[in-house]
Amino acid sequence: MKPVALFLALALFAGASHAEEPASQPTNGQIPEVWTARQAVAFALAENPDSSIALKKIEEARAVFAIARSADFPQVSLVAEYGQTNNPMYAFGSILNQGGYNERIDFNEPGTTDNLQLKAGVSYRLYDGGENRAAKMAAEADVEMTKADQLGVHQQLGFEVLRAFYMIIQTEQLVRVREESLEAMSASLQVGLARFEAGDLLRQDLLNLELQQSVASENLIRSRHHLQLARRGFANLLGLPASEVAVAAGDTQEVPENLDYRNRHELMQLKSQEAVAIAEIERARSGQLPSLDTFADYQVNQGWVTEESGDSWMAGVRLQYSLFDGGNTASRITLAQLRLQKIQALRKKIELALNLDLEQAQLDYQQARERMAVTEKMVEVAQEAARL
Template structure:
């Protein structure tokens, strides 16, 4: 319970950093970040968002989406210019005669059936532009823009989840350290009571079985202390792993654990999962429009200029060509129609996924608020339980020294005290 409350409290402290973009320069190449000597929850989240591979992977996805957006935009707004060149020789009558004409080297004594060997250097520039293709290019641009928005929302989603996991690991270390200290205190208390029991046994005031009870409990508590040490070490390793660190010393700051009030939930639409799926829905709608455009004609324009030169005939010449071209796919076996049905089904599935996500987010928020309220109420009860258990344990130790109670009573109070911590 205490761990859950600490995570919720810490999350309210660092979440504004993510929501308002307070983590700078995450998209740059990884730099040698120096971990602080003492970790606070805020520093841990900032460091993790900068250094974790998950954040850098998400930024690479944004870069890829930006490139796809620029690619689609260039296809829609800019013509294409191609430059080409080649050199070759041939004695093929048709090709040789074409070279002679292109080079302006025609003469009356040429044998049309055997014009002989010719060579040709051809340099060509061609400009082309698609004027219309049924809106497919615009749909591609819209789809790329949706992909970019989805990648941005994906980054936010990664940051939110990573921040939560870092806070959870941070306060799990706090909890593990508290458990370790509680086990050490329990072992020290039992060892002290064992010494008292031995003294009373030597004085003939206590049975041997009572001493053995303390010996058994001391061994059991020593085992629990070893387990607590292992859990603490494992918690620290998990914490470093989330921060993108292979090794290092973990020193946790003693932070103010005062409770924060739960914020008013009025920004459900800002949830990155919702933004990502909304962008995906826009992309699916654009893909559906692009598929429908396959049933419409295309109109292309082109213009070219070429220069030819031949060393064998010592001729040269240039020429140009320009025009427009219309293409229309009259029949393709209903392939485009089948693709439209598939895209429509994918779009409708995303609509339902979006509604499902809205319901899940609403439940998630309501559950989080209830859990927070429950944790606040339980903490006040737990604090009282710890206070009572400490006082009870102290009284039991004193009464055992006086010979009023048995060893089992002392051991029971020590176990209850450890369980409340």
């Protein structure tokens, strides 16, 4: 079974396109009586909570991207407000807005006034130095990073399911071996008892046979316990409650032909992080550039004290530029650049580590195949010797 375990390690280096392909036809939540490897992986990807969590993270990142994209559109607002005041400044302003001014009004004591104001406004940023474009780039890269996270969850989950699947097969075979060993030891003990009663066997030798039978029985108990644990773990990975599961013992997998560590989710995540870091540099640099906004609003004012009403409008543009910020923008640019350099160095480190892992997995797999061929030859020799 060691080649199977090594196959699982090699499977992680398969292309991302292979990892995203469905392992089998949709299960629709139906639980088969006997699981195949493909059915198990497909079911786990659909039902395991980790898959659902990864999907929610993607949706969350898309919501953040939608927030960043909203800056591309104008902002429209409607405001309705009613109030009363005897504050000279506000009262006189309300009178002017309502068109109710006359020469008898005392500027210092205009009296109590009321005002109902209905106002509609629109504003739009014409230029922000590239800050919004950088924010959208960062948000889009974050979406890709969460997709890489999801791919990583699927790859790891598929690996764990396959490992648990073949662990059940391996443990079932071991249980059968232990059962045969116990049967053989029990038969030897019966023969030993007969020889002991006939005086042809020492008691010490009989005790040794009983001890060997006890050891074989204990090994069988352990193997059965391990089988139950393997089945429980397999069911847990599938998102199912503890239950008895059966797997297809003859179901085998081929080693993927395309073994490329560059499709590993770790590198895809770092690639997205690098894109985020580049976007953060652009966002920081936008602080060195001016921003230009345009705005317009229209309002209607109605007063019941003055029994007058009026309307007005205002429109214009606003230019804003920071002449000095104490080095804040320069520091943010430096910080963003350092983060990018750190990610690039980490990416190189991960590439070297993954390449080494791939080479080790290939060598271990080749060694396991060679050892299995030797073992098969030894079994053939033993069978021939037993026949003779």
